[in-house]
Amino acid sequence: METFEVWFEKDRAHKKAMDKKNREIFVELEAALQIAELKHPVFAHSFKEGIFKVVEELGEVAAAYNKSEGEKRVNEELLDTLVVIWRMYRGDWDDA
Numbered sequence: 001m002e003t004f005e006v007w008f009e010k011d012r013a014h015k016k017a018m019d020k021k022n023r024e025i026f027v028e029l030e031a032a033l034q035i036a037e038l039k040h041p042v043f044a045h046s047f048k049e050g051i052f053k054v055v056e057e058l059g060e061v062a063a064a065y066n067k068s069e070g071e072k073r074v075n076e077e078l079l080d081t082l083v084v085i086w087r088m089y090r091g092d093w094d095d096a
Contacts, residue, residue, distance in 0.1 A: 032083045043092035050084075050093045057081040 002010075044050035061077040 028079060029082055029086065032079050033086060036083045036087070042094065043087045045093065046095055047093055050088045053084050054081070054088055057084045 044053055057077070057080055061074060061081055064074045064077045
């Protein structure tokens with residue numbers, strides 16, 4: 001049975017690795033957001049359209065998975081989905 005000290009060190013190492021991975025993901029997300037904002041300055045014309053875009057992106061994740069396109073392609077679609085969800089959560093739709 002491991003001691004508390006051994007468990008604590010393992011936990012600290014795990015958290016440090018996760019912090020690094022989280023930073024890497026946020027950098028990827030920020031870059032993808034910038035590209036999306038340039039490519040699609042108007043995200044959605046309504047809240048409802050924004051929701052449809054989220055659902056569409058999730059469908060693309062499922063399609064990539066179901067077509068066995070590989071983990072890299074599925075992760076690309078997941079990143080696109082994160083961008084759309086981020087823009088939706090941020091309120092980037094125009095109800096005018």
